[in-house]
Amino acid sequence: xxxxxxxxxxxxxxxxxxxxxxIHTALSMTIKIEDIYSxxxxxxxxxxxxGFTRSFLFLYNPKRDVFEGRYxxxxxxxxxxxxxxxxxxxxxxxxxDILKNFETEQNAKSEFSKDNIDKLYSNLRSSAVWxxxxxxxxFDNALTRKLNExxxxxxxxxxxxxxxxxxxxxxxxxxxxxxxxxAHLFQKECGEIFDTNIIAVPLKAKKxxxxxxxxxxxxxxxxxxxxxxxNLDWFASHxxxxxxxxxxxxxxxxxxxxxxxxxxxxxxxxxxISHELRTPLTSVLGFVELIINGKVGAITNQQKELLKRVxxxxxxxxxxxxxxxxxxxxxxxxxxDVKLSPVDPLNTLFSVIPRLEQRKRSRxxxxxxxxxxxxxxxxxxxxxxxxxxxxxxDNALKFSPENDKVxxxxxxxxxxxxxxxxxxxxxxxxxxxxxxxxxxxxxDSSLSRSYEGLGVGLAIxxxxxxxxxxxxxxxSEVGEGSKFSLKYPIAE
Ligand code: ADP
Numbered sequence: 001x002x003x004x005x006x007x008x009x010x011x012x013x014x015x016x017x018x019x020x021x022x023i024h025t026a027l028s029m030t031i032k033i034e035d036i037y038s039x040x041x042x043x044x045x046x047x048x049x050x051g052f053t054r055s056f057l058f059l060y061n062p063k064r065d066v067f068e069g070r071y072x073x074x075x076x077x078x079x080x081x082x083x084x085x086x087x088x089x090x091x092x093x094x095x096x097d098i099l100k101n102f103e104t105e106q107n108a109k110s111e112f113s114k115d116n117i118d119k120l121y122s123n124l125r126s127s128a129v130w131x132x133x134x135x136x137x138x139f140d141n142a143l144t145r146k147l148n149e150x151x152x153x154x155x156x157x158x159x160x161x162x163x164x165x166x167x168x169x170x171x172x173x174x175x176x177x178x179x180x181x182x183a184h185l186f187q188k189e190c191g192e193i194f195d196t197n198i199i200a201v202p203l204k205a206k207k208x209x210x211x212x213x214x215x216x217x218x219x220x221x222x223x224x225x226x227x228x229x230x231n232l233d234w235f236a237s238h239x240x241x242x243x244x245x246x247x248x249x250x251x252x253x254x255x256x257x258x259x260x261x262x263x264x265x266x267x268x269x270x271x272x273i274s275h276e277l278r279t280p281l282t283s284v285l286g287f288v289e290l291i292i293n294g295k296v297g298a299i300t301n302q303q304k305e306l307l308k309r310v311x312x313x314x315x316x317x318x319x320x321x322x323x324x325x326x327x328x329x330x331x332x333x334x335x336x337d338v339k340l341s342p343v344d345p346l347n348t349l350f351s352v353i354p355r356l357e358q359r360k361r362s363r364x365x366x367x368x369x370x371x372x373x374x375x376x377x378x379x380x381x382x383x384x385x386x387x388x389x390x391x392x393x394d395n396a397l398k399f400s401p402e403n404d405k406v407x408x409x410x411x412x413x414x415x416x417x418x419x420x421x422x423x424x425x426x427x428x429x430x431x432x433x434x435x436x437x438x439x440x441x442x443x444d445s446s447l448s449r450s451y452e453g454l455g456v457g458l459a460i461x462x463x464x465x466x467x468x469x470x471x472x473x474x475x476s477e478v479g480e481g482s483k484f485s486l487k488y489p490i491a492e
Pocket of ligand 1: 442
């Protein structure tokens, strides 16, 4: 081979490598499995791609344990092949013209006119006629219909009749076959569709064979070469990667949808349970109150004391059920009737503290207010602020050591008021600080945990804050305590 021919050959190989690279990019950007298969088949036979004339895809069907003929791309007859080659040549010429024009115009330092670009796009159906033909006609062509009639047993051990698929699966790489020499490996009808010389290669994903590609150069003067074999091998491994990515993406999407479904079921379940529980609990409380108040006859003091405990615990249950209902509503539709108006943060706090008496007493912890000037009014929703105060103070008291103090510190900064609820209790590990605002999350979620609670107070507070002008921040050190800071705009 002279030096000129060698250089030309090398140039061709480099060009082909560039083409392969762009096919690889196209494959890695595609997620839909059907699109991946069309890129694979088009790339094989594209004039600018791997240079085969026809490509065929067999896909594994696990239900039948066979490889089924699925898609075929390329000319079916000599006539069609000629026509397509003519179209390709026309497009090549056209491209060359445009490029020449472009160079001359560039040399003349004039801008490449918009007209020319428009012409380029309107006349250039596609650099590869084949791709255009996939887009125009899909795989519903005579060749595909013929291929659909083929199915090959997929399990080499069980199948006594040798066929090319078994040989290929044992070798696990691209192989050349000659339908005359290897006639015993092919069904008779194969000769009607494939060329005498073909290359076949398996497609793998997640270590399983997903399909088989066959390519030939029928109706062309070129032979299948060793380079073709290597190219197809390379191409199949990249295609396999694209198929695997697509399957992973599908798995992820399915998992995500299942999770959404489970989340919906959980919410429905909670909402039904909570509503169903509230009615009987309310009536239990009502009847117990009637008895305590002597409305249905006299009771002894001991009976009264015991019934008071029943009443207290029923009340506690009702509060929990109400929290669950509220969380469900907030997560589903957000806060319903927000009334933003100037709210006195101190008065609101005073209205909440009596409800925490029980907790304060059981922990022997007091609440102390800290401010240097009277806290200004803030623009928010009073009912929501009450609930937020309640949940934050309840936690601060619950997680405080006995005989301690919880501080509520008011600090005015420019147009903002910061209200910090500070305790000196068990604290929260840094990596859990964001999680504690998720519904049902508890740092200690074991059944043997020493603190009661449903894990919804902070989730409710955060959801309420988002629609009532507020923000929340948390700082905490394990063993030293926690500070939950609320920030609200000051009402003008
Ligand atoms: P609950 O207190 O009912 O478990 P919350 O949503 O109010 O639910 O709080 C979630 C979790 O955040 C608590 O279980 C606890 O682990 C942690 N936590 C909240 N506030 C404090 C606090 N002041 N000190 C320590 N841990 C806290």
